[in-house]
Amino acid sequence: MNTSPRSVLPAARRVVVKIGSSSLTRPDGHLDVVALRALVDVLAERRRAGGEVVLVTSGAVAAGIGPAGLVSRPKDLATVQACAMLGQGQLVARYTEAFAEHGIGVGQALLTAEDTVRRARYRNAQRSLDKLLALGVVPVVNENDAVTVDELRFGDNDRLAALVSHLVRADAMVLLTDVDGLHDAPPSRPGARRIPLVTDLADVAGVEVTARGSSVGTGGMVTKLESVRIATSAGVPVVLTAARNVRAALAGEDVGTFFTAQGRTTARRLWIAHAARTEGRLHLDDGATRAVLGGRASLLPAGITRVEGSFDAGDPVELVAPDGGVVARGLVAYDATELPGLLGRSTFDLRDDLGEGYDREVIHRDDLVLDGRTGLSSSASAS
Numbered sequence: 001m002n003t004s005p006r007s008v009l010p011a012a013r014r015v016v017v018k019i020g021s022s023s024l025t026r027p028d029g030h031l032d033v034v035a036l037r038a039l040v041d042v043l044a045e046r047r048r049a050g051g052e053v054v055l056v057t058s059g060a061v062a063a064g065i066g067p068a069g070l071v072s073r074p075k076d077l078a079t080v081q082a083c084a085m086l087g088q089g090q091l092v093a094r095y096t097e098a099f100a101e102h103g104i105g106v107g108q109a110l111l112t113a114e115d116t117v118r119r120a121r122y123r124n125a126q127r128s129l130d131k132l133l134a135l136g137v138v139p140v141v142n143e144n145d146a147v148t149v150d151e152l153r154f155g156d157n158d159r160l161a162a163l164v165s166h167l168v169r170a171d172a173m174v175l176l177t178d179v180d181g182l183h184d185a186p187p188s189r190p191g192a193r194r195i196p197l198v199t200d201l202a203d204v205a206g207v208e209v210t211a212r213g214s215s216v217g218t219g220g221m222v223t224k225l226e227s228v229r230i231a232t233s234a235g236v237p238v239v240l241t242a243a244r245n246v247r248a249a250l251a252g253e254d255v256g257t258f259f260t261a262q263g264r265t266t267a268r269r270l271w272i273a274h275a276a277r278t279e280g281r282l283h284l285d286d287g288a289t290r291a292v293l294g295g296r297a298s299l300l301p302a303g304i305t306r307v308e309g310s311f312d313a314g315d316p317v318e319l320v321a322p323d324g325g326v327v328a329r330g331l332v333a334y335d336a337t338e339l340p341g342l343l344g345r346s347t348f349d350l351r352d353d354l355g356e357g358y359d360r361e362v363i364h365r366d367d368l369v370l371d372g373r374t375g376l377s378s379s380a381s382a383s
């Protein structure tokens with residue numbers, strides 16, 4: 001019997017495979033169709049053997065650089081978006097052709113950070129991806145670069161892949177890049193060695209990683225480790241390896257770095273805690289602070305003393321204790337303009353006065369994450 005922790009890979013029913021820009025593009029700013037086809041051959045094999053595959057692919061911006069007449073990755077958002085619009089079409093066209101040769105259809109899913117945060121959108125994306133998989137199609141996922149604004153972007157697809165892994169309840173995630181796994185020092189340094197197995201991310205906390213990726217990728221190893229942390233905390237084991245090793249990785253062979261799953265904290269809560277930019281602050285009284293810190297209560301209007309910022313229902317906000325310290329983050333259920341009229345009032349009073357619907361929590365406990373209890377170190381955040 002194969003008792004290696006990597007045996008989850010050949011046994012996995014549903015896998016998410018993420019490939020980075022650096023593995024898909026040539027130095028001249030055009031797509032590397034040979035690399036793309038090599039990946040598709042392996043994924044198609046898995047699909048035809050009955051496995052379900054979700055492909056998270058970067059490369060839209062990188063593939064658009066050449067067609068846009070540029071020679072290097074642009075810096076300003078509008079040009080990045082224009083390149084993505086040019087490149088995404090090319091990317092999906094090439095995947096469609098390559099999978100079609102194996103008799104497999106692909107469906108494009110362009111997601112934004114909000115699709116993985118807001119409950120209704122999360123469920124919507126979950127339903128449509130489940131349906132696509134049930135139809136035997138391979139979802140080809142990327143960030144919707146054309147419409148996302150700077151402060152709400154993933155920017156890199158590493159964290160997107162982890163959140164998608166959670167969304168589709170993947171049994172494993174494979175992160176493909178241009179290096180064969182996490183090394184004990186940046187791989188450009190002589191003597192840097194591959195780390196084959198990580199069972200606790202604390203063990204690699206001291207490893208030097210850079211946030212600068214290749215000339216076309218973004219985030220480098222820092223965002224990959226953050227992605228690993230989100231996925232493994234959501235119960236999804238991860239292999240991080242070079243794109244050329246994808247077949248071996250899916251077969252459970254000793255390539256790259258294997259990270260074991262840690263638990264079942266929801267990725268959505270991890271995202272609320274660390275990835276989303278907060279839009280405002282709610283100041284709490286003593287009682288509400290204690291209730292929130294207790295970990296099981298929702299936040300009610302009665303315990304809020306003041307509202308700061310401008311936000312809509314569903315946005316992430318910070319919760320501030322009377323001493324000024326931030327104690328938690330959460331997704332607020334009311335717009336900033338609605339809240340001042342509700343503050344300090346009991347839910348009974350609000351229902352009598354304003355009617356059904358005004359007796360709901362300001363932040364439901366499922367949408368609340370205490371500060372410092374999520375297992376993500378802030379030093380690992382994306383640059």
Ligand SMILES: Nc1ncnc2c1ncn2[C@@H]1O[C@H](COP(=O)(O)OP(=O)(O)O)[C@@H](O)[C@H]1O
Nearest residue numbers: 020021022177183185209210213214217220221
């Ligand atoms: N300790 C480390 N182990 C492995 N790679 C590292 C480490 N530190 C930095 N890196 C760099 O991270 C890069 C991968 O990130 P990136 O270019 O963003 O990839 P992608 O485009 O595939 O997402 C590698 O090329 C490597 O140079």
Ligand SMILES: N[C@@H](CCC(=O)OP(=O)(O)O)C(=O)O
Nearest residue numbers: 020021058059060061217218
């Ligand atoms: N959504 C972007 C991803 C940007 C990017 O460079 O990501 P990655 O190569 O995964 O670090 C694209 O398709 O170009």
